[in-house]
Amino acid sequence: MLGEARLDPTWDRASILALFDPATGTLDRRVLSDEALYRLELERIFARGWNFMCHDSQIPNPGDYFINYIGEDQMICVRGDDGAVNVLLNTCRHRGNALCRAEQGHARSFVCSYHGWHYALNGELIGVPGQKTYYRGDLDRSRLGLARAAQADSYLGFHFATMAPDAPPLHDFLGEVGRTGLAMVCASGEVEVVDGVQKNVIDCNWKIAVDNLFDWYHVMYSHASAGHSGILDLAGILHPNNQMVMLGEYGHAISGPGVPKEAQAKIDLMSDEERSNAPGPAGLSRLRPKSATELMGPNGVRSLGHPNIFPNLWITLNGMQMCLRLPRGPSKTELWWFTLLPKNAPPQFRQRALRAAIHMFGPAGLLEQDDGENWSQSTRSSRGFSSRRLGQALSMGLGHDEVTEEANGERYIDTCVNEHGQRWLYRSWTEWMAARDWAELEASHSPAPTGRV
Ligand code: FES
Numbered sequence: 001m002l003g004e005a006r007l008d009p010t011w012d013r014a015s016i017l018a019l020f021d022p023a024t025g026t027l028d029r030r031v032l033s034d035e036a037l038y039r040l041e042l043e044r045i046f047a048r049g050w051n052f053m054c055h056d057s058q059i060p061n062p063g064d065y066f067i068n069y070i071g072e073d074q075m076i077c078v079r080g081d082d083g084a085v086n087v088l089l090n091t092c093r094h095r096g097n098a099l100c101r102a103e104q105g106h107a108r109s110f111v112c113s114y115h116g117w118h119y120a121l122n123g124e125l126i127g128v129p130g131q132k133t134y135y136r137g138d139l140d141r142s143r144l145g146l147a148r149a150a151q152a153d154s155y156l157g158f159h160f161a162t163m164a165p166d167a168p169p170l171h172d173f174l175g176e177v178g179r180t181g182l183a184m185v186c187a188s189g190e191v192e193v194v195d196g197v198q199k200n201v202i203d204c205n206w207k208i209a210v211d212n213l214f215d216w217y218h219v220m221y222s223h224a225s226a227g228h229s230g231i232l233d234l235a236g237i238l239h240p241n242n243q244m245v246m247l248g249e250y251g252h253a254i255s256g257p258g259v260p261k262e263a264q265a266k267i268d269l270m271s272d273e274e275r276s277n278a279p280g281p282a283g284l285s286r287l288r289p290k291s292a293t294e295l296m297g298p299n300g301v302r303s304l305g306h307p308n309i310f311p312n313l314w315i316t317l318n319g320m321q322m323c324l325r326l327p328r329g330p331s332k333t334e335l336w337w338f339t340l341l342p343k344n345a346p347p348q349f350r351q352r353a354l355r356a357a358i359h360m361f362g363p364a365g366l367l368e369q370d371d372g373e374n375w376s377q378s379t380r381s382s383r384g385f386s387s388r389r390l391g392q393a394l395s396m397g398l399g400h401d402e403v404t405e406e407a408n409g410e411r412y413i414d415t416c417v418n419e420h421g422q423r424w425l426y427r428s429w430t431e432w433m434a435a436r437d438w439a440e441l442e443a444s445h446s447p448a449p450t451g452r453v
């Protein structure tokens with residue numbers, strides 16, 4: 001599906017790699033505003049990578065569908081009559097009209113509103129008005145089914161799709177860190193997405209919204225008013241000296257507060273009943289059950305931080321919300337907030353959790369008002385002729401930390417507030433952008449760091 005990239009002459013491999021200097025943490029501001037880089041991102045980041053589509057609970061029955069995006073391409077994720085999930089490009093093969101207009105729902109088939117072409121749930125073209133008369137039988141329907149994602153797969157009930165036939169399997173793409181991040185959502189049991197995805201648009205580049213999720217430096221300052229108002233217990237969630245970072249292949253990362261090893265050793269000895277009665281650490285309403293260790297790993301389970309599944313899926317509030325940062329041009333990002341709650345959660349818990357979800361993030365979220373303003377002003381300054389010539393400084397903690405590697409393969413950094421996650425994001429981004437295809441990316445990308453970082 002992916003054709004050969006026609007690079008803007010400004011952006012050859014060397015100039016893309018020079019946009020971020022891992023040795024100093026200096027980021028070229030043009031990554032936040034350049035049109036040609038943005039167009040290349042749609043191909044080399046979004047169409048090439050595995051993108052989150054929806055959760056099992058959103059499409060439980062044949063005919064249930066949910067609309068999502070791969071970059072700016074709209075995708076229909078629909079459960080077929082055979083129970084399998086089809087991920088189809090939402091564009092009619094006649095003249096390109098958007099076929100499905102609702103954000104989610106149930107359908108027996110899809111009929112285009114322009115000239116009435118009719119498609120089955122698996123994308124097959126099953127009806128064309130005037131096929132015998134106007135086309136005079138001269139139309140090969142078998143060649144004009146809806147285009148499909150090159151690969152679609154799921155992990156723990158989360159459905160993903162890629163337009164790249166040569167992308168590695170989802171399991172390998174996620175790696176330890178991506179899988180640990182997704183496991184955070186279901187670490188305490190089965191979950192379901194609450195009806196109603198909150199959507200809003202912020203005038204910022206999508207990457208600055210992504211890099212902010214690793215940024216535990218801004219919380220005390222940017223969100224001071226939320227702390228003063230009492231909606232946010234800053235001391236309870238910050239733990240600036242107990243931070244834990246996990247950096248995974250292809251750009252995945254988890255960063256934020258972590259339970260210290262000694263404290264986790266005590267938790268590991270507790271039964272599930274004792275855990276459910278104990279007060280939870282930093283922002284957790286309760287301790288994770290024993291089974292979470294199998295899903296997240298003995299060290300991954302210590303993380304209370306923010307995972308990002310590269311490129312743009314943030315998991316927050318200890319797995320209670322997920323947010324997609326969808327690109328809408330170099331200076332615009334659409335944020336989609338999914339709230340996930342335990343299946344059969346008691347009504348009181350549900351009400352409290354939903355209240356927290358609505359008041360923290362999303363269009364009515366106190367925190368997103370603070371963040372959005374900073375992101376849009378930082379994006380805006382990257383367009384100015386003089387200001388864009390100044391690099392951004394992402395040097396916090398650079399060269400001061402060590403990656404611990406366990407015998408089971410887990411890698412993590414126990415440290416204080418830092419900018420490792422942001423540096424890993426931009427380093428990985430330059431490597432994705434500089435590589436023409438998966439073969440080149442596989443051959444040239446940095447492995448997850450070891451040793452001193
Ligand atoms: S554009 Fe869909 S039927 Fe013509």
Ligand SMILES: [Fe+2]
Pocket residue numbers: 212218219222223367371
């Ligand atoms: Fe924030």
